[in-house]
Amino acid sequence: MEQIQKYKIRAEKIIVKYGKSIALDSFTASIPEGISGLLGPNGAGKSTFIKSILGLIEPASGKIKVDGVRDDMTTIERRDIIGYMPEHQCLIDNMEGFEFVSYMSRLSGLPRSDAVERSHAALDFVGLGEERYREISSYSTGMKQRVKLAQCIAHDPEILLLDEPTTGMDPDGKKEMLNLIERLGGLDKTLLISSHILHEIEQVSDYVVIINKGRKVKSGFMDDIMKTDEGRYKLKILGDRKDIHQFIESLKKNCEIIRTVDKQKEVAVVVSDLDKTDKLFELVEESGIQLRYLRPDLLTLEDFFLESLSGGEKSGDRSY
Numbered sequence: 001m002e003q004i005q006k007y008k009i010r011a012e013k014i015i016v017k018y019g020k021s022i023a024l025d026s027f028t029a030s031i032p033e034g035i036s037g038l039l040g041p042n043g044a045g046k047s048t049f050i051k052s053i054l055g056l057i058e059p060a061s062g063k064i065k066v067d068g069v070r071d072d073m074t075t076i077e078r079r080d081i082i083g084y085m086p087e088h089q090c091l092i093d094n095m096e097g098f099e100f101v102s103y104m105s106r107l108s109g110l111p112r113s114d115a116v117e118r119s120h121a122a123l124d125f126v127g128l129g130e131e132r133y134r135e136i137s138s139y140s141t142g143m144k145q146r147v148k149l150a151q152c153i154a155h156d157p158e159i160l161l162l163d164e165p166t167t168g169m170d171p172d173g174k175k176e177m178l179n180l181i182e183r184l185g186g187l188d189k190t191l192l193i194s195s196h197i198l199h200e201i202e203q204v205s206d207y208v209v210i211i212n213k214g215r216k217v218k219s220g221f222m223d224d225i226m227k228t229d230e231g232r233y234k235l236k237i238l239g240d241r242k243d244i245h246q247f248i249e250s251l252k253k254n255c256e257i258i259r260t261v262d263k264q265k266e267v268a269v270v271v272s273d274l275d276k277t278d279k280l281f282e283l284v285e286e287s288g289i290q291l292r293y294l295r296p297d298l299l300t301l302e303d304f305f306l307e308s309l310s311g312g313e314k315s316g317d318r319s320y
């Protein structure tokens, strides 16, 4: 299904190299309004892409277009439009949380009185109370992440780039960070959240870009990715090893096997492109196994992620 959507960031065939190694290899992606996830394993090129959008890294070739940003703008001018929460430490330890956020918003161009007011509002939003008057060196990781988010949103930019925003937080802190992200998404902003944690992206994103080894492997709207795929089923079977083996071999001739999970007693199989379940019942009968469960299967982002990264190889499909 085609969706009419305004893209806020467009990257076309970006190449970024660090010395001889290629971090982004002809990377192309478009980021729409709303919350987008940039999902990929460590070293995939997520931080490099985010820094390229900010203009902190100049790609060797390719083009990045950000709504409202002109090529001749300085990094500071870009920051007015794009808020950035870096992955690594960017805080000044001997400053108070409040002092740091207002200092950063003044750097982003806000006049002093606005900076004070907006910094308080941003710190309220991220849920940092009286602690804002303590030195950052005394903060927990969770509090530091909140201050990093506050400095990113204080000057009210339209586009927010959050690089691994839940890093180092405990489970409750992660949940709250994801809630804050969802609330920001509700304010008509464009957010790009990088993460190597699939379920975090799955939870908050409207759109996802999967990146691996500097290349885009897949992208799309979550609604499209998560919809039921006709002909895709999950089944659970019981029986002798030999019979199960024979059943799976003949099943392979009739549909595609996405994965098999062997739990000793029971084997779960996910298949796609199965035209008729009648055929399946026939095969079950022929091989003498027991069919314990058969249901249409939803294509989850996890399948999408694993299938993309395995480059077509089917995970778990080796024991037969």
Ligand SMILES: Nc1ncnc2c1ncn2[C@@H]1O[C@H](COP(=O)(O)OP(=O)(O)O)[C@@H](O)[C@H]1O
Pocket (backbone or CB within 6 Å): 018, 021, 022, 023, 040, 041, 042, 043, 044, 045, 046, 047, 048, 049
């Ligand atoms: N400053 C750097 N110098 C050399 N190599 C780098 C540098 N930054 C990143 N890389 C390499 O570029 C690749 C992509 O890194 P990065 O963008 O940080 O990935 P991610 O954020 O997805 O973990 C990795 O192989 C990483 O080792």
Ligand SMILES: [Mg+2]
Pocket (backbone or CB within 6 Å): 046, 047, 048, 087, 163, 164
């Ligand atoms: Mg990174």
